[in-house]
Amino acid sequence: MENPTAAKVHAPPGGFLRRYVFSTDHKVIGIQYYLLALFSVFLGMTLSALMRYHLVYPGEKQHLFQLLWPNGAPDGIMTPELYLSLMTMHGTIMVFFVLTTAPQSGFGNYFLPLQIGAPDMAFPVLNMLSFWTTLLSFLVLCSAFFADGGAPLGGWTAYPPLSATGAIAGPGMGTGMDLWIISIALFCVASLMGAINFLTTVLEMRAKGMSLMRMPLTCWGWFVTAVISLFAFAVLLTAGILLLLDRLGGTSFFLPAGLVISDRVLDHSGGSPLLWQHLFWFFGHPEVYIAILPGMGLVSTVLSVFSRKPVFGYKAMAYAMVAIGLLGFLVWGHHMFISGMSPYSAIAFSVLTLAIGVPSAIKTFNWLGTIWGGQLRLTTAMLFALGFVSVFVSGGLTGLFLGQPALDLYFHDTYFVVGHFHMIMGVASIFGIFAATFYWFPKVTGRMMSEPLGKIHFYCTFLGAYAIFIPMHFAGIAGNPRRYADFTQFDFLKDLASVHKFITHAALFTAVIQLLFLWNLFWSWRRGAKARENPWNATTLEWALPSPPPAHNFGINPPLVKRGPYDYSLPQGGKDFLMQHEGEEE
Amino acid sequence: MQPTVRQLASVWAALLGFTLVEVGLAYPHLSAALFLIVLLALSVGKSAMIIGFFMHLKFERRALSLALFPLLIVFILVLLALLPDAERLREMRF
Amino acid sequence: MEREATWEGGGSPFAIGVKPLGMWLFVVSDALTFSALLVTYTYCRLSNPDWPTPFHFSPSILFSTAMTFLLLSSSFTMALAVRAMKNGRRRQTVRMMAATIAMGLGFVALHLNEWFHLMRVGNITLTDNPWHQPLFGATFFGLTGLHMVHVCAGSIYLAIVAAGVARGKFGAEDVETSGLYWHFVDLVWMFIFPMVYLMSVAR
Ligand code: HEM
Ligand SMILES: [Cu+2]
Numbered sequence: 001m002e003n004p005t006a007a008k009v010h011a012p013p014g015g016f017l018r019r020y021v022f023s024t025d026h027k028v029i030g031i032q033y034y035l036l037a038l039f040s041v042f043l044g045m046t047l048s049a050l051m052r053y054h055l056v057y058p059g060e061k062q063h064l065f066q067l068l069w070p071n072g073a074p075d076g077i078m079t080p081e082l083y084l085s086l087m088t089m090h091g092t093i094m095v096f097f098v099l100t101t102a103p104q105s106g107f108g109n110y111f112l113p114l115q116i117g118a119p120d121m122a123f124p125v126l127n128m129l130s131f132w133t134t135l136l137s138f139l140v141l142c143s144a145f146f147a148d149g150g151a152p153l154g155g156w157t158a159y160p161p162l163s164a165t166g167a168i169a170g171p172g173m174g175t176g177m178d179l180w181i182i183s184i185a186l187f188c189v190a191s192l193m194g195a196i197n198f199l200t201t202v203l204e205m206r207a208k209g210m211s212l213m214r215m216p217l218t219c220w221g222w223f224v225t226a227v228i229s230l231f232a233f234a235v236l237l238t239a240g241i242l243l244l245l246d247r248l249g250g251t252s253f254f255l256p257a258g259l260v261i262s263d264r265v266l267d268h269s270g271g272s273p274l275l276w277q278h279l280f281w282f283f284g285h286p287e288v289y290i291a292i293l294p295g296m297g298l299v300s301t302v303l304s305v306f307s308r309k310p311v312f313g314y315k316a317m318a319y320a321m322v323a324i325g326l327l328g329f330l331v332w333g334h335h336m337f338i339s340g341m342s343p344y345s346a347i348a349f350s351v352l353t354l355a356i357g358v359p360s361a362i363k364t365f366n367w368l369g370t371i372w373g374g375q376l377r378l379t380t381a382m383l384f385a386l387g388f389v390s391v392f393v394s395g396g397l398t399g400l401f402l403g404q405p406a407l408d409l410y411f412h413d414t415y416f417v418v419g420h421f422h423m424i425m426g427v428a429s430i431f432g433i434f435a436a437t438f439y440w441f442p443k444v445t446g447r448m449m450s451e452p453l454g455k456i457h458f459y460c461t462f463l464g465a466y467a468i469f470i471p472m473h474f475a476g477i478a479g480n481p482r483r484y485a486d487f488t489q490f491d492f493l494k495d496l497a498s499v500h501k502f503i504t505h506a507a508l509f510t511a512v513i514q515l516l517f518l519w520n521l522f523w524s525w526r527r528g529a530k531a532r533e534n535p536w537n538a539t540t541l542e543w544a545l546p547s548p549p550p551a552h553n554f555g556i557n558p559p560l561v562k563r564g565p566y567d568y569s570l571p572q573g574g575k576d577f578l579m580q581h582e583g584e585e586e
Numbered sequence: 587m588q589p590t591v592r593q594l595a596s597v598w599a600a601l602l603g604f605t606l607v608e609v610g611l612a613y614p615h616l617s618a619a620l621f622l623i624v625l626l627a628l629s630v631g632k633s634a635m636i637i638g639f640f641m642h643l644k645f646e647r648r649a650l651s652l653a654l655f656p657l658l659i660v661f662i663l664v665l666l667a668l669l670p671d672a673e674r675l676r677e678m679r680f
Numbered sequence: 681m682e683r684e685a686t687w688e689g690g691g692s693p694f695a696i697g698v699k700p701l702g703m704w705l706f707v708v709s710d711a712l713t714f715s716a717l718l719v720t721y722t723y724c725r726l727s728n729p730d731w732p733t734p735f736h737f738s739p740s741i742l743f744s745t746a747m748t749f750l751l752l753s754s755s756f757t758m759a760l761a762v763r764a765m766k767n768g769r770r771r772q773t774v775r776m777m778a779a780t781i782a783m784g785l786g787f788v789a790l791h792l793n794e795w796f797h798l799m800r801v802g803n804i805t806l807t808d809n810p811w812h813q814p815l816f817g818a819t820f821f822g823l824t825g826l827h828m829v830h831v832c833a834g835s836i837y838l839a840i841v842a843a844g845v846a847r848g849k850f851g852a853e854d855v856e857t858s859g860l861y862w863h864f865v866d867l868v869w870m871f872i873f874p875m876v877y878l879m880s881v882a883r
Contacts, residue, residue: 270724
């Protein structure tokens with residue numbers, strides 16, 4: 001048996017292709033993932049802008065729509081089918097290629113080995129393969145736009161029976177839906193490879209002295225997320241294979257007898273759409289924790305660095321993440337309260353759902369405890385971390401309503417849900433990504449991002465996010481259903497027209513503001529002020545390396561870790577922190 | 587530490603024997619539920635032998651088993667939460 | 681050869697290399713994939729009364745028992761291969777792995793034979809069967825098909841490793857890792873065989 005930590009040290013690879021394209025260096029792969037997510041988020045955001053426009057001006061002709069989708073918008077007016085296909089692609093791109101890709105695969109790849117003092121991931125080639133599989137999955141998904149009939153209409157949840165019956169269920173439900181499933185299956189495979197890599201790395205590649213309870217909370221976040229991925233994607237893979245069999249093989253796993261679709265009686269029997277919902281949400285709920293846990297770890301670190309105080313209750317924070325990860329698998333039924341599921345299971349799922357509130361509250365209070373009485377430095381990274389806590393609380397509170405079957409009976413499939421999951425999953429995770437970008441940019445590029453631009457971007461995005469998603473809750477309470485292409489035709493929704501106009505304007509404003517971030521990112525990459533090795537006076541190991549870090553990280557002599565990750569506000573004069581490898585053994 | 591050839595051979599023989607027992611049990615016509623439970627119990631026993639000796643988990647540190655299996659077992663049990671719905675479905679259909 | 685490392689970093693807390701650990705993790709994940717499929721099968725079967733039980737002692741049960749024996753024996757030779765490699769006996773390792781692959785391919789051959797028999801003679805296909813219980817064929821071919829894919833992939837994988845061992849490219853850890861995969865595929869069959877075949881013995 002070779003010694004895993006000492007063995008592999010990269011020879012600096014030669015040639016552009018080996019270095020930046022087919023690289024096995026975890027840092028390059030991390031950047032590749034990040035860029036994929038960056039492209040995806042702008043694509044997904046553009047789709048949402050088109051959707052929002054259509055919702056408030058449903059009858060207005062737009063030449064652009066006609067240009068882009070000659071079939072979906074024949075006279076410049078978006079058909080309901082086109083709206084649904086945009087919605088599906090928006091949701092799928094955002095959930096899988098942004099929220100699953102950037103926080104875990106992007107930042108995790110880059111910083112996990114650095115923070116635990118490892119020379120690379122445990123399986124560098126597998127790592128490269130998972131990136132390329134993810135990219136392939138993305139390309140397959142996007143090709144659905146160009147398929148016969150266009151992109152699928154099934155939403156990111158692809159509920160059968162309509163998702164299982166083929167083209168008769170609507171344009172895009174033929175080839176488009178097939179491509180969607182293949183893309184998701186590929187994504188499962190890629191994520192499983194990634195999870196195996198992350199877990200092996202954390203378990204076996206830590207530098208001497210880096211016990212589990214000395215790992216930065218970011219590493220805990222990636223670790224727990226990898227455990228979740230290992231199990232959740234395994235089940236989604238099964239579900240995807242079965243759905244594909246129903247469509248291509250003519251089986252009836254998700255198709256009951258007596259279905260009539262587009263005036264045709266289908267020749268299936270015996271299956272159940274509920275089965276898909278179970279399998280999908282067994283993955284689907286843990287997936288939201290896959291999106292948020294890395295952000296939680298990062299926010300803990302950032303709050304501590306910029307308050308110059310140790311994380312309040314480090315162990316409680318780590319255990320809370322583990323508890324959230326575990327409980328996350330026991331609550332999927334809260335997405336199915338009104339699906340016809342057994343009402344006895346509903347009670348159990350409801351109780352367990354509310355139980356997740358406990359570790360979530362522990363985390364929130366510990367974040368507050370961390371900044372309490374600290375010397376706050378409101379850098380952009382810190383602002384986004386504080387924003388994360390804010391939207392996490394706002395989004396979490398509405399979850400308490402949705403978790404109760406009696407209330408969810410009313411709220412299910414309304415804009416209340418759209419508001420809820422955008423707050424807690426969308427905006428919170430995106431704020432985590434922003435915080436991570438501003439925090440780690442100096443390490444990756446050796447330059448600082450512009451703070452003034454960053455702050456403008458933060459305040460506008462923060463206000464914009466609340467302006468978009470809080471009104472959605474009220475629309476939902478008023479009974480506004482979700483996944484409708486046009487509400488103007490319903491009398492009882494007429495009064496909401498102005499609310500929706502407001503949301504759309506806020507959304508367009510927020511979307512435009514994101515260009516500021518893009519500019520800041522690329523401008524600072526070339527022109528930003530030079531960064532020191534450790535500009536934030538942080539304690540974790542990545543800051544002990546030059547910026548950007550050399551190809552072989554710490555080389556063959558990984559640092560000896562002597563203390564926990566958050567030694568701030570020390571009493572001695574001058575320096576108020578000790579890095580993990582500095583000082584005496586604790 | 588690794589299993590001896592003798593150990594491996596007896597595990598192999600035991601696995602074949604268990605299989606024959608399973609096949610034999612198919613013919614006295616036990617009730618479906620009882621039969622399933624007995625079969626699953628035998629299968630779990632066989633898996634334990636495969637994992638313990640062929641995959642030589644028995645000869646590894648205990649920490650490895652503790653890291654790998656508890657979660658898997660919990661999640662498999664959790665998946666059984668689907669089954670009450672199948673029962674309901676049967677009643678709704680007929 | 682115990683290594684000192686513990687949970688304090690600097691090595692493996694389990695005293696195994698990264699490759700076997702990675703394979704163990706894959707096995708755990710794949711086990712849940714199969715579990716989900718078996719639960720799906722149970723779900724389909726529970727929700728449809730009058731599930732067909734068409735398998736007679738001859739040929740179905742005889743056949744599938746023989747297949748089970750083949751897989752179990754292939755696992756045995758694989759375990760011997762891992763052992764031989766640990767003791768540095770390359771040629772014996774390659775021979776044992778070859779035997780393993782042969783039995784794996786024998787399993788696939790018997791299985792395909794059975795499939796075609798069911799389709800041609802029994803009129804049981806992926807979508808239909810004489811009892812008009814479409815999910816019977818779907819679950820049967822779905823489960824055994826996914827398993828067969830694993831056996832085929834495993835045979836290729838073992839062949840690559842065996843060739844590498846013969847040329848001195850791969851070491852004991854690689855053989856051990858491929859062994860873990862192979863035993864797992866065997867293990868899965870220990871659930872498919874009773875749940876799919878024995879539970880459908882004709883009464
Ligand atoms: C500029 C910000 C965004 C706007 C204006 C926006 C707008 C929308 C709209 C209008 C819908 C359709 C609602 C319906 O008709 O039911 C939707 C659905 C959705 N959005 Fe967003 N969104 C934004 C950002 C995000 C982000 C960051 C995520 C990442 C989680 C996300 C995830 C989803 C999901 C999962 C759906 C559901 C898709 C489905 O029903 O299948 N969105 N969004
Ligand atoms: Cu949920």
